[in-house]
Amino acid sequence: MGFIALTTERREAERARRPPVLLVVLGVLGLAVFAVPFIGLLSRVPWTDLPELLSSDLVTDALRLSMVTSLTATLVAVLIGVPLAWILARLEFPGRSLVRGLVTLPLVLPPVVGGAALLFALGRRGLIGEPLNQATGLLLPFSTSGVVLANTFVAMPFLVITVEGALRNLDRRYEGAASSLGAGQWTVLRRITLPMIGPSLVAGLVLTWARALGEFGATITFAGNLQGRTQTLPLAVFVALESDRDVAVALSLVMVVVSLAVLVALRERWWKAL
Amino acid sequence: MGFIALTTERREAERARRPPVLLVVLGVLGLAVFAVPFIGLLSRVPWTDLPELLSSDLVTDALRLSMVTSLTATLVAVLIGVPLAWILARLEFPGRSLVRGLVTLPLVLPPVVGGAALLFALGRRGLIGEPLNQATGLLLPFSTSGVVLANTFVAMPFLVITVEGALRNLDRRYEGAASSLGAGQWTVLRRITLPMIGPSLVAGLVLTWARALGEFGATITFAGNLQGRTQTLPLAVFVALESDRDVAVALSLVMVVVSLAVLVALRERWWKAL
Amino acid sequence: MVEGPLGEGLEARFELHRGDEFRLELDLAIPPGRTVALLGPNGAGKSTAVAAIAGLLQIESGRIGLAGVTLDDPGAGINLPPESRKVGVVFQDYLLFPHLTVAENVAFGLRSRGMSRSNSLARAADWLTRLDLAGLEKRKPALLSGGQAQRVALARALVTEPDLLLLDEPLSALDVTTRSEMRRVLDRHLKEFPGPRLVITHDPVEAFLLADEVHIIEKGVVTQWGTPDEIRLRPRTPYAADLAGSNLLFGRATAGLAQVGSHHIHLAEHGIDGDVLLTIRPSAISLHRRPPEGSPRNMWETTIELIEDLGERTRVRTGAPLPLTAEVTAEASTALGLAEGESVWLAIKATEIGVEPGDGRTSSS
Amino acid sequence: MVEGPLGEGLEARFELHRGDEFRLELDLAIPPGRTVALLGPNGAGKSTAVAAIAGLLQIESGRIGLAGVTLDDPGAGINLPPESRKVGVVFQDYLLFPHLTVAENVAFGLRSRGMSRSNSLARAADWLTRLDLAGLEKRKPALLSGGQAQRVALARALVTEPDLLLLDEPLSALDVTTRSEMRRVLDRHLKEFPGPRLVITHDPVEAFLLADEVHIIEKGVVTQWGTPDEIRLRPRTPYAADLAGSNLLFGRATAGLAQVGSHHIHLAEHGIDGDVLLTIRPSAISLHRRPPEGSPRNMWETTIELIEDLGERTRVRTGAPLPLTAEVTAEASTALGLAEGESVWLAIKATEIGVEPGDGRTSSS
Amino acid sequence: SVGVDASTSATDLQGEVLVSAAASLTDAFGEIESAFEEANAGVEVILNLGASSALREQILEGAPTDVFASADTSNMDQVAEAGEVAGQAEIFVTNLLQIAVPAGNEAGVTGLDDFAHEDLLIGLCAEDVPCGEFGRQALAGAGVTPAIDTNEPDVRALLTKIEAGELDAGITYVTDVLSTEGTVDGIDIPAEDNVVAEYPIAVLAGAPNPDAAASFVEFVLSDQGQAILTGYGFHRLDD
Numbered sequence A, B: 001m002g003f004i005a006l007t008t009e010r011r012e013a014e015r016a017r018r019p020p021v022l023l024v025v026l027g028v029l030g031l032a033v034f035a036v037p038f039i040g041l042l043s044r045v046p047w048t049d050l051p052e053l054l055s056s057d058l059v060t061d062a063l064r065l066s067m068v069t070s071l072t073a074t075l076v077a078v079l080i081g082v083p084l085a086w087i088l089a090r091l092e093f094p095g096r097s098l099v100r101g102l103v104t105l106p107l108v109l110p111p112v113v114g115g116a117a118l119l120f121a122l123g124r125r126g127l128i129g130e131p132l133n134q135a136t137g138l139l140l141p142f143s144t145s146g147v148v149l150a151n152t153f154v155a156m157p158f159l160v161i162t163v164e165g166a167l168r169n170l171d172r173r174y175e176g177a178a179s180s181l182g183a184g185q186w187t188v189l190r191r192i193t194l195p196m197i198g199p200s201l202v203a204g205l206v207l208t209w210a211r212a213l214g215e216f217g218a219t220i221t222f223a224g225n226l227q228g229r230t231q232t233l234p235l236a237v238f239v240a241l242e243s244d245r246d247v248a249v250a251l252s253l254v255m256v257v258v259s260l261a262v263l264v265a266l267r268e269r270w271w272k273a274l
Numbered sequence C, D: 001m002v003e004g005p006l007g008e009g010l011e012a013r014f015e016l017h018r019g020d021e022f023r024l025e026l027d028l029a030i031p032p033g034r035t036v037a038l039l040g041p042n043g044a045g046k047s048t049a050v051a052a053i054a055g056l057l058q059i060e061s062g063r064i065g066l067a068g069v070t071l072d073d074p075g076a077g078i079n080l081p082p083e084s085r086k087v088g089v090v091f092q093d094y095l096l097f098p099h100l101t102v103a104e105n106v107a108f109g110l111r112s113r114g115m116s117r118s119n120s121l122a123r124a125a126d127w128l129t130r131l132d133l134a135g136l137e138k139r140k141p142a143l144l145s146g147g148q149a150q151r152v153a154l155a156r157a158l159v160t161e162p163d164l165l166l167l168d169e170p171l172s173a174l175d176v177t178t179r180s181e182m183r184r185v186l187d188r189h190l191k192e193f194p195g196p197r198l199v200i201t202h203d204p205v206e207a208f209l210l211a212d213e214v215h216i217i218e219k220g221v222v223t224q225w226g227t228p229d230e231i232r233l234r235p236r237t238p239y240a241a242d243l244a245g246s247n248l249l250f251g252r253a254t255a256g257l258a259q260v261g262s263h264h265i266h267l268a269e270h271g272i273d274g275d276v277l278l279t280i281r282p283s284a285i286s287l288h289r290r291p292p293e294g295s296p297r298n299m300w301e302t303t304i305e306l307i308e309d310l311g312e313r314t315r316v317r318t319g320a321p322l323p324l325t326a327e328v329t330a331e332a333s334t335a336l337g338l339a340e341g342e343s344v345w346l347a348i349k350a351t352e353i354g355v356e357p358g359d360g361r362t363s364s365s
Numbered sequence E: 001s002v003g004v005d006a007s008t009s010a011t012d013l014q015g016e017v018l019v020s021a022a023a024s025l026t027d028a029f030g031e032i033e034s035a036f037e038e039a040n041a042g043v044e045v046i047l048n049l050g051a052s053s054a055l056r057e058q059i060l061e062g063a064p065t066d067v068f069a070s071a072d073t074s075n076m077d078q079v080a081e082a083g084e085v086a087g088q089a090e091i092f093v094t095n096l097l098q099i100a101v102p103a104g105n106e107a108g109v110t111g112l113d114d115f116a117h118e119d120l121l122i123g124l125c126a127e128d129v130p131c132g133e134f135g136r137q138a139l140a141g142a143g144v145t146p147a148i149d150t151n152e153p154d155v156r157a158l159l160t161k162i163e164a165g166e167l168d169a170g171i172t173y174v175t176d177v178l179s180t181e182g183t184v185d186g187i188d189i190p191a192e193d194n195v196v197a198e199y200p201i202a203v204l205a206g207a208p209n210p211d212a213a214a215s216f217v218e219f220v221l222s223d224q225g226q227a228i229l230t231g232y233g234f235h236r237l238d239d
């Protein structure tokens, strides 16, 4: 493992320890689980045709839509998922275990079933969707909002569960100290609680965003697949796979590169500071 | 919000605070994202036919296989994913950001593409699969091990990213204190590090297991859909969807109930102690 | 020192539980401009009292009022949240926010109360300089030494100019120089500070120097309170006696003779009969190689159990029949050739023995 | 007290950096059976020294050896991990494991070294009882008071019977009774303990009582070391003087007259010329309402800046021309009617002034 | 070989035969599996049901498959081009398109012309998917430019939405409409506009059990097999 510098971050005087060999071996094995398929993917990329394959309208539309919907879904997840995590971690109420279980629902359901469940509930003929449609004319399926909803449904559990775990780990006396300094509950949340669970929050955000970006099954089932409106990158990949593997592989590469670029850039700017 | 007892856990004297209304409202909205589709699903369950629908071989085979593969995948993820998280959190080496990005790969890739990537790498014609097959006769596609591999590939990122976040949050001086008391690096890991990140570890495990249980796309692509061998519950749902939607909905309900039961049981026994 | 009417100070009379075993019953009133030191053994409930007054723990009954405003009154359903109480707290383990720099930590209270970022950082820098922490503004708390961290906690509490100060062992981690410096800073600040102040400390010198009044709390109950001199001269519990550096004996007096265990002690005071508390200052006990001649009415032979060398003075603990602590000058100690395990004669003038009527509560503790 | 050859004790001579600004240069040797107290201002590097010796920080050069074994020697590439050093540490902020009970915390070291669960818990319970913590075995550290937590930390370090003890302010959070009790426990344990021990404290009494030798460290450098008496009687830095409760003046002597600032002081000692350190015990300074008659060669009028009431004694800080601290009996103070801001005459006999040749290092600090 | 009585000819066959079949063949092949196993007691058929494209990838990457039954010729062609087909692929059934509408046909759809209505919610299969390609051919033949709201990646996804009433109409296969057992109504497309979809089947070059595989293909092509398939709405080749 010669390439691993045997130092840990930041503090110069901190003791550098040789990490246990078995741990490193296992970790490298873990890495292999991700690296090997990636290499497999790379090995099938039609490098010469790549520029042509990627310059189509289809790709740019799908890329734009994917970015918009996945980021919006992440934002929505933060807005309503962090409060939900807070409630689960901090309030005691009957049925809390059940609610916690419910949060894992989208993980367990095959996304296609999740999408169908969304349809049953919020589709044109859905339990809530029908009255909603009649009252407001709002129709979620086949709309970009529908994509955002499907993404949120599938991806939000990652944020909720990660943040809840971190909140339960936090020493609450820091929050008490902050409130004794005059900080109201919102200020405490914004300036103490969330920053203190920073790394876990970021981990949750990364998971959420990545999951939303890659979301396919619920989206196609609930929101359909129309270029420019509901066709995100994974949908484009799936359709392409039907006919031409090269296109599908090329598109997948785009997704991987985009997400790597975003994550690495974020980390350089933001995560490092934590 | 009358049903929310305005107290926080355990310590009797701790100050009970009325949670900010907006936070509760947002949290309930977050909950709705999960509850509404669940109700949608419930509304379509063929309750009367349920016992009959669920007593078939197909269902019991799939359930058994799902439990075995998802739990094995979770175990494998712990064995190699926790070390990977540890390495990412603790060692500095060139390309660490890249490795971190790579870990999110399975989230971003549509699972079907992920499955294809696994085929490219580990199929009989695959980069690694070919020499592996020739050397050992091992063939992963169409085998239960293939399902476990696909599950691991798709679900492990949740564990790695959650645990890494928590490790970065941990005050390392506790580990120093433990080693000064004579604990070797393994003992420190087992008795200090992992227990101290307990809630986050559990969150990661839950995410991983649930994701593995619900995994569909990569499994069907990489491991095929062979009853009793690689046909897990989500794949059975897929097949049922082709022939009888009622069965599909009933099966989905099984998945939800099973996962809720497992999670609630786990929490009562185990999480609560944390 | 401006002292206002009690209604404008702190009135804290309440009860609460912690866990199954611990129960705190506090009854404390501090007028504005006065400093009360709260002392007591470990686990007596001092930090609990601070947390309750700051609003971080829920009292079960009673009332806490500050400057005429009721902060807590479970009976009346009043329960002001911590952020609405203008209380400055130094926590025993500081609780500095690990993700904020030293300056941001100190500025936090001001920012929370609406001051602009730049103004609050300027004020924070000001206080950091006053507490000799200039140069550390940009550090994270994890990179501070223990004493530096404690001073930051002090700055963070003082900068908000609260109505009430609660200081939980604010100087325990400071080095001697800094401590006396800080004690002076604190003393000056406390004198300028118009509100009531509560200081927790284990250092009697600190308590006696800073406080106008000392409250002693043991096992959740106030066992004695009074001016520093009252505590020092007439401690009523073994803990208070330790604090005062005094010897405290519980006995029964009859006509100028007190029975302590199986031993008898002559008193100058003949007026008090029944249960008594006897206090004997260590310096009032003289030690001799031979039975001393002259006036001391109380003397007996005993063994030296422990010798502690305090520099100019030497502290000697003696054994049976009555364990006492005596203090002699270093010269005397050398001259007498004292050593542990040796036997020695001990003499106490009856006039040097303080006598107080005992009460059930104290002697039962 | 068994004292062995130095090679079998602790030898720590090393350098390291912390952050950009702080650099520690330590040179310390403790033979087996001896206790060294490490004292110094906040941020001087005491905790850093502990961490380095325990193997938690990486030294940059030098060597740390214990009982004949080299623990650290970057030059030779030797760097024993902490778990292979038999070192017991009490950390300044305890670092009790929050997820383990008190008993499990104390048993942790034994279990890590291979003792069975039940045996190690039994031993832990033993030590908990010894440190007066019985009944708290099953508590989580978060539910302890500050002083209880500190004692648990002490138990956790002592139970493993290490080769070396490193105690970083082990008694700072204890109440007076417990503290003197613990000091005794510690003193007894230290005396039984065959290895070298390093105690960090800010309490001079504690240092002088527990230690055979005192090292003073300031800004990362050892500025003075010696027996407690040497430090007490001849402090060489202002910090050490504060520690000793002494006055320290830097001056230049010529033929029995020392110039300190613009002021001249008469010395009894005529033999030392050049840079000198003058030490004056506070009790050697007498205060008078009128110019005193008789022998004192040094006297001047000054103002009282601060009066600190220490019970039987009163400490008085005077102002220009030379700020000094005097200590008089409480009676004398009352008799003189001392009050802050008033003027007073101060007298010091030349024979009471300690004179030491100064050296560059000390006087420059 | 069509018409041979398979039930007596292959009794000596042994082992597993792994059949990768398009998901739309689920029910029909389920029945064929039972019938074939009954006729060949020593053989166990293992069905691997999935999207034709996913099955194709598995075969191309060497998954040990005996028989491939695709829902379109394009995926079979790709497999054949890679040299994975033993002998030649044969078309075993055909399928016709039908307009699918939610049960009750609330929107009142009558024919392909309605697909141009902007205010109806219209779904087709994606262009690259056979049913999408054929659907578009049919629409083009009828001279209709559809106002599409979604391009579903497969028939199943399209049907789910029609079943749920989310779409007012779509074009699927006759067999698919039949499989919903009444939750979706079918409206026939006139023969002149309709397009015939062909389903090819083949024994694979790398088949671990080539004899049983050949026998299975024979069985599918046999009268018994064809009878089962037509029971699910497929058309015999000779129709």
Ligand SMILES: Nc1ncnc2c1ncn2[C@@H]1O[C@H](COP(=O)(O)OP(=O)(O)OP(=O)(O)O)[C@@H](O)[C@H]1O
Residues within 6 Å of the ligand: B011, C018, C019, C020, C022, C040, C041, C042, C043, C044, C045, C046, C047, C048, C049, C092, D142, D143, D144, D145, D146, D147, D148, D173, D175
């Ligand atoms: N969170 C808690 N839950 C239950 N009991 C607690 C909790 N915190 C403290 N206690 C117990 O309550 C009692 C009072 O603790 P407190 O911290 O107020 O003591 P203290 O007087 O501040 O002591 P110290 O001088 O050691 O800091 C102790 O017996 C302690 O063990």
Ligand SMILES: Nc1ncnc2c1ncn2[C@@H]1O[C@H](COP(=O)(O)OP(=O)(O)OP(=O)(O)O)[C@@H](O)[C@H]1O
Residues within 6 Å of the ligand: A011, C142, C143, C144, C145, C146, C147, C148, C173, C175, D018, D019, D020, D022, D040, D041, D042, D043, D044, D045, D046, D047, D048, D049, D092
């Ligand atoms: N992790 C760190 N990184 C950088 N600098 C540090 C770190 N920890 C401490 N320091 C600095 O190193 C110096 C020495 O710190 P140390 O904790 O050793 O002091 P100390 O002598 O123990 O002080 P105290 O009496 O206040 O506990 C201080 O100036 C401190 O600010």
Ligand SMILES: [Mg+2]
Residues within 6 Å of the ligand: C046, C047, C048, C092, C168, D145, D146, D147
């Ligand atoms: Mg306390």
Ligand SMILES: [Mg+2]
Residues within 6 Å of the ligand: C145, C146, C147, D046, D047, D048, D092, D168
């Ligand atoms: Mg320190």
